[in-house]
Structures are given as structure tokens and as C-alpha cells.
Amino acid sequence: MVLSRVVEVRRFERVGAHSHIKGLGLKDGKALPIAAGMVGQVEAREAAGVIVSMVREGKMAGRAVLLAGPPGTGKTALASAIAKELGEDVPFMMITASEVYSAEVKKTEVLMQAMRKAIGVRIKEVRKIYEGMITELEIKAGRHPYNPYQQIPIGAKIKLKTNVDERSFNVDEAVAQELIARGVSKGDVIWIDAETGRVTKLGKCIEAPAEARYDIEASPRIPLPQGPIAKEREFVHTVTLHDLDEMHARRGSVFTLLFGGREEREIPPEVRQEVDETVKRWVDEGRAEVIPGVLFIDEVSALDIEAFSFLGRAMEGELAPVIILATNRGVTKVRGTDIVSPHGIPLDLLDRLLIITTREYTADEVKEILKIRAAEEGVDLEEDALSVLIKVGVENSLRYAVQLLSPSFEIAKRSGRSKVTAVDVEQAKKLFVDVKQSMAYLKEYEEKLLR
Numbered sequence: 029m030v031l032s033r034v035v036e037v038r039r040f041e042r043v044g045a046h047s048h049i050k051g052l053g054l055k056d057g058k059a060l061p062i063a064a065g066m067v068g069q070v071e072a073r074e075a076a077g078v079i080v081s082m083v084r085e086g087k088m089a090g091r092a093v094l095l096a097g098p099p100g101t102g103k104t105a106l107a108s109a110i111a112k113e114l115g116e117d118v119p120f121m122m123i124t125a126s127e128v129y130s131a132e133v134k135k136t137e138v139l140m141q142a143m144r145k146a147i148g149v150r151i152k153e154v155r156k157i158y159e160g161m162i163t164e165l166e167i168k169a170g171r172h173p174y175n176p177y178q179q180i181p182i183g184a185k186i187k188l189k190t191n192v193d194e195r196s197f198n199v200d201e202a203v204a205q206e207l208i209a210r211g212v213s214k215g216d217v218i219w220i221d222a223e224t225g226r227v228t229k230l231g232k233c234i235e236a237p238a239e240a241r242y243d244i245e246a247s248p249r250i251p252l253p254q255g256p257i258a259k260e261r262e263f264v265h266t267v268t269l270h271d272l273d274e275m276h277a278r279r280g281s282v283f284t285l286l287f288g289g290r291e292e293r294e295i296p297p298e299v300r301q302e303v304d305e306t307v308k309r310w311v312d313e314g315r316a317e318v319i320p321g322v323l324f325i326d327e328v329s330a331l332d333i334e335a336f337s338f339l340g341r342a343m344e345g346e347l348a349p350v351i352i353l354a355t356n357r358g359v360t361k362v363r364g365t366d367i368v369s370p371h372g373i374p375l376d377l378l379d380r381l382l383i384i385t386t387r388e389y390t391a392d393e394v395k396e397i398l399k400i401r402a403a404e405e406g407v408d409l410e411e412d413a414l415s416v417l418i419k420v421g422v423e424n425s426l427r428y429a430v431q432l433l434s435p436s437f438e439i440a441k442r443s444g445r446s447k448v449t450a451v452d453v454e455q456a457k458k459l460f461v462d463v464k465q466s467m468a469y470l471k472e473y474e475e476k477l478l479r
């Protein structure tokens with residue numbers, strides 16, 4: 029259980045390295061030199077734009093994309109940009125081929141879970157709520173049942189107002205706690221879910237009474253709600269097929285009742301079948317929408333023949349995400365066979381791939397990318413620091429240059445500077461080597477041991 033949490037954290041960080049990418053930065057299909065956080069790589073971005081159109085028109089079924097290019101040329105960045113272009117809540121799931129083999133879970137199960145994490149289900153729900161601006165709020169406190177020295181909320185009296193309606197409610201302990209937890213006060217516009225008592229605070233009302241306006245700058249200003257207080261509202265939340273699998277698999281298990289954790293590592297096929305059927309029914313009833321996302325598999329040459337044939341079959345499936353593969357390997361053996369093939373990918377799969385290549389960046393492009401990343405991470409660079417980093421980006425790798433930003437900033441701060449200088453970058457370079465250097469070091473060390 030702890031392990032899976034670690035994996036998730038790492039995944040989050042990896043996405044973090046691309047947080048400046050907001051889209052492909054295209055205009056009428058043409059790549060703008062710098063846009064949406066993207067710099068250069070013009071042909072690849074335009075090709076990616078074509079993929080986005082094909083996905084929208086449903087023409088990617090049974091096909092996948094391969095991004096081929098040297099390390100640090102923006103393959104992952106491009107894949108995340110494609111997901112962003114497809115829509116705000118379109119899932120983007122990223123795995124590295126070697127992860128498929130790491131866990132004690134079957135490799136096809138890992139791939140299947142990854143596929144289902146890349147398919148979103150947008151669920152629409154109409155709920156009855158009470159909406160209004162709070163004109164009166166009185167929390168009633170009582171004694172804690174087990175600790176007589178402590179007071180706890182046992183209920184609340186609350187008055188809500190709209191332009192045409194005003195009503196008082198006596199709410200129970202659960203709602204009172206919600207009100208406290210959300211930091212709700214007089215003059216706020218809130219929703220109370222009629223069934224669950226969940227409270228949503230929208231912000232301070234522009235028509236809040238004078239004495240309740242002290243925090244008006246701090247929270248969003250909301251107009252006075254219109255119409256009756258009791259109304260129906262549509263809520264939309266997006267979950268993934270995998271979330272639904274887990275919820276469904278968990279139900280009724282003694283383990284989860286006792287510990288609340290997830291014990292099952294593999295999800296039985298029946299569960300997935302039932303989830304699929306339920307989702308299809310929801311879609312038919314107009315309550316849900318399926319939104320295929322992007323499954324990005326990095327270092328795909330490390331997959332073996334069985335994993336490839338699983339992918340090939342899955343691509344044909346009814347509920348399949350857009351699959352984007354990436355590699356920096358040329359001709360190599362398909363794992364698990366003696367067959368040599370481009371990128372180590374079996375020929376029948378290669379036939380179904382649209383291949384996009386990425387090329388190395390010029391010094392100017394590296395400079396622009398570093399400037400964007402520095403702004404994203406809140407790092408201020410002196411001109412000389414930027415020059416050193418550009419050199420690193422061109423001579424070593426862009427990724428290494430990007431990674432040096434934070435440590436350089438830490439080093440600058442230690443010396444009492446708020447802006448990073450060339451000295452700080454040089455220091456960071458000494459403390460943190462790039463992959464080539466660390467490999468060379470270990471190789472040398474191994475040779476010494478052999479002697």
C-alpha cells in the first residue's frame with residue numbers, strides 16, 4: 029500500500045516538469061514559434077495537431093502514435109500537450125515501460141490498469157440544493173459526549189436569502205460541522221446539498237451587509253442568487269474507468285470495511301465488465317459521457333512481445349484511450365524474441381503507428397524553454413546564469429539544464445541572493461551530475477573493481 033502511494037507521488041512530480049505546457053500552441057494548424065509554453069519543434073507540434081484533429085473526428089481508432097527522438101527533445105512534453113488540447117478534464121496517464129515489469133502484478137494487469145486510468149467518465153448528476161446568501165448564522169454548541177470539558181457543534185440555525193426568497197433552517201450537527209469546516213460566515217453565498225448536507229462555499233456576496241464585508245477582498249465576489257432557495261443543479265465530476273473499477277471491487281470486502289485500504293491488487297475481469305456495462309447504460313440514459321484520454325508509454329522499446337500484442341488488441345477495443353508511445357532507441361531486438369526491428373517494436377504494430385520525430389534544440393530554443401521553466405518555478409536568473417544553463421542545455425541535455433534550475437536557486441538563497449548567478453549554476457553542476465557523468469563514473473568504478 030505504501031509502495032503504490034510512492035509511485036503516485038513520483039508520477040505527479042513527473043507531470044510537474046511539464047506544468048508550463050498548456051497546449052500545442054498552434055494557430056490554424058501552424059505552430060507559433062513560442063506559444064502555450066511550447067517553443068520550436070515546429071513540425072512535430074504541427075503533426076501532433078493533426079493527431080488531435082483525427083482524435084476529435086474519431087479517426088484514430090486502431091492506431092497509435094510513436095514519438096521518436098533523442099532524450100530531452102520534448103517527447104513527454106508533446107504528449108502532455110496533446111492531452112491538454114483534447115480538453116481540460118481529459119485524463120493523461122503516463123507510464124514507463126519498465127514499470128510494467130516492476131510490481132508483483134501481472135504485466136497485462138499493469139497495462140490494463142494504465143489504459144483504464146486513461147479513460148475518463150464525466151458523470152452528470154442533478155442534485156437538490158439550497159442556495160442563498162447567509163443573513164443569519166448561529167452555531168449551537170453542546171457538550172462532547174465523551175469529554176465534558178470540550179464543546180462541540182450540535183447544530184446550527186441559518187437563514188438564507190435570494191432576490192425573491194428568504195428562509196430559516198435548523199440544521200443538524202453534520203451540517204454545522206460542514207459550515208465550520210468551510211469557514212462560512214454571514215454574507216457568504218453557499219450551497220447545501222439537500223440530501224447529504226454537504227456545504228459548498230462560493231464566496232462573499234456583493235450584496236453582503238456592511239458588517240460582513242471585512243473579508244470581501246479575500247474571497248470571490250458572488251452576485252445574490254436568483255429565484256427560489258430550493259433548486260436543482262447539475263453537478264459534473266470526472267472519474268476514470270479505473271476509479272470505478274476500484275470502487276466497484278471494494279464494495280462489500282471485509283478488508284476494506286475494517287481498514288479502508290485497497291487490498292486487491294488485481295481487478296477481476298467480471299468487475300471491469302460490470303463497470304463497462306454500467307457506464308454504457310449511464311451514457312444511454314444521458315447521465316454520463318465517456319472521454320477517452322491519453323496513455324503515454326515512455327521507453328517503449330523495453331516492452332516485450334506479449335505486452336506489445338496486448339496493446340495491439342487493446343487498441344482495437346471499444347473503450348480505448350489514445351495511445352502515444354515514445355522511444356529514443358533505433359533498431360533493436362524486440363524483447364522476448366530474436367527479431368530485430370525498428371525501435372524494438374513488432375512489425376504488425378509498427379504498421380499501425382503514426383510516427384513523429386523530435387529533433388534537438390538550438391541554443392535560442394533552449395534559452396526560451398529555460399526562461400519559461402524558470403518563470404514557472406519562480407526562479408530569477410541573472411543573464412550570466414542563463415548563459416551557463418544554455419550551454420548545459422546544448423552540450424549536455426535540455427532536461428539536465430531544466431533540472432538544475434531549482435538546486436541553483438537553493439544555492440543562491442543560501443548565499444543570501446534572490447537571483448541566481450553563474451556561480452550558483454556552476455556549483456549546482458558540481459553537486460548534481462547528469463546521467464552521462466554518473467554512468468561514466470560507475471563504469472570507471474567497475475573497471476577498478478575488476479582489476
Ligand SMILES: Nc1ncnc2c1ncn2[C@@H]1O[C@H](COP(=O)(O)OP(=O)(O)O)[C@@H](O)[C@H]1O
Pocket residue numbers: 045046047049065066067068069097098099100101102103104105106397426427430
Ligand atoms: N518544445 C518545448 N517547449 C517547451 N518546453 C519543452 C519543449 N521540449 C521540452 N520541453 C521541456 O524540457 C524538459 C525535457 O523535455 P522532455 O519532454 O522530458 O523530453 P523527452 O521526453 O524527449 O526526454 C521538460 O521539462 C519539457 O517540458
Ligand SMILES: [Mg+2]
Pocket residue numbers: 103104105326
Ligand atoms: Mg520523456
